[in-house]
Amino acid sequence: MKPHGLEFLLFFSSWYCLGARADASPVCVIPAAGDESDDSPAIIQAFQDCGKGGQITFSANTTYYVQTVLQLHNLSNVQIDFLGTILFSTDVRYWIQHGSYYHFQNISIAMEFSGEYINIDGHSQGVIDGQGQVWYDLALGVGGLFGRPIPFSLRNANHSIARNLEIKQSGKWNFVIIESHNITADNIFISSTSDDFQANPGNLGNTDGFDTLYSDDVRITNSYINSGDDCVSFKPGSTNIYVQNLTCVNTAGIAVGSLGQYQGQFDLVENITARDIKLVSSRNGAYIKTYNGISVYYPPQGGGNGTGRVQNVLFENFYIQNITAAPVLIQQCTHWEGYNVPPCADFPATGFTFQNVTWKNFTGNTNPSVGTTVASLACSPKSNCTGFTFTDIDVRPPNGTATLSCTNIHGYDEKCQPV
Structure with a gap:
């Protein structure tokens, strides 16, 4: 809107202000220098x-x-x-x-x-x-x-x-x-x-x-992501997050974590909903990842031996196409290569609680490299995984019958069948 009698132009500056709108609020339009020199001062001034x-x-x-x-x-x-x-x-x-x-x-x-x-x-x-x-x-x-x-x-x-x-x-x-x-x-x-x-x-x-x-x-909606790594990552301290209607191409999937990277620190993630997600040629589907139970090297390139809690998470309505790892995944052995990280079995992640996590209505297909596993949930023997729900997991491998693997998941056997 053209200002009412207050318009002025500062020719000696790299920015200009259009004074005030009718409601007396200031208006600034930022011109570029036009010679590939730094426009940051003009932006900051505006x-x-x-x-x-x-x-x-x-x-x-x-x-x-x-x-x-x-x-x-x-x-x-x-x-x-x-x-x-x-x-x-x-x-x-x-x-x-x-x-x-x-x-x-x-x-x-x-x-x-x-x-x-x-x-x-x-x-x-x-x-x-x-x-x-x-x-x-x-x-x-x-x-x-x-x-x-x-x-x-x-x-x-x-x-x-x-x-x-x-x-x-x-x-x-x-x-x-x-x-x-x-x-x-x-x-x-x-x-x-x-x-x-x-x-x-x-x-x-x-x-x-x-x-x-x-x-x-936080609400993240109606977006397209082609990034080579996590499409969305709920890192420590993420609470009450709603994600809907995303297309993720060549990503690592929708991730909770990584958590537990900083020794002695407690990481909380709770009340997370991700629904109506399309994953194309991605590594994982919806997954949770933590570091293992020993700190190796230093963050950000290393770390581990933190603790935390993940609760009230819903992954719903995921369509998966040509995924190259597990559509449904928990792994508590995140680490960086090259730092002589000992086997997870020697130092399992300690002090994590996962409760009320649901994967619901997953459809699509996996890449032949995945084999037949469509769900791989490995909870550390020193963590607590309760209240897990799997409903309508219909992601199909190109060869063979889909299989699920559960380790230390309360209420399920090793094939993720209720007990």
């Missing part, structure tokens, strides 16, 4: 001027070159319209030294939003491009390599929405929600693909689609 009760627009048909970290904090009641493209630099040295740090797995964030009542809308044309190939080639499967930048994060955000965005070629995780409450992510298109994926799938490690971490009351 958020300082219009980040409270205002409207901020990234212009259509415009590329914003971002060479420095964007910590967009203390926002409130702000409308952010992503109509153009944010293109992050490939300056590996800079991002390793200057990314916005968070202690869990030493993650580094390139752009984060914090505050309350933040409304981010890409209008189905906004793009955030992490230019991740340089990181895939550098990491070579080392998922915990320090400094790999996450291009989009809601961190310490409340009552906020992100929708109609495309996030592609992330250096690490794509969209992470940290220490936030009442968050909606809707109609997000995520794609992280490596030039070398077919020959070396390992070099695309740790490029999760969505991650929730110490966050409550």
